[in-house]
Amino acid sequence: xxxxxxxxxxxxxxxAVINWRFDQLSTLxxxxxxxxxxxxxxxxxxxxRTLIARGCPPDLAVKIAL
Numbered sequence: 001x002x003x004x005x006x007x008x009x010x011x012x013x014x015x016a017v018i019n020w021r022f023d024q025l026s027t028l029x030x031x032x033x034x035x036x037x038x039x040x041x042x043x044x045x046x047x048x049r050t051l052i053a054r055g056c057p058p059d060l061a062v063k064i065a066l
Contacts, residue, residue, distance in 0.1 A: 021045060028052055041066065 018039050025035035028049060044065040051061035 024049070029058055038062065 021039035021043075022035050024045055025038050025048075026032070029052075030038060043062065048058075048061045048065040051064060052058055056064070
């Protein structure tokens with residue numbers, strides 16, 4: 001059984017989320033610079049992913065999802 005001291009700190013958790021978002025955005029075809037900027041933004045990743053899957057160009061999907 002783990003204690004609360006075993007949980008990651010807020011900074012580590014935020015870093016993990018940003019890294020995951022970067023990976024997801026890279027998979028969607030964004031270059032590294034775009035993926036980093038979008039990973040730190042308020043972009044709705046789920047909406048972006050859905051729009052792109054339905055044929056929306058990535059740049060338009062980002063404009064809609066921001």
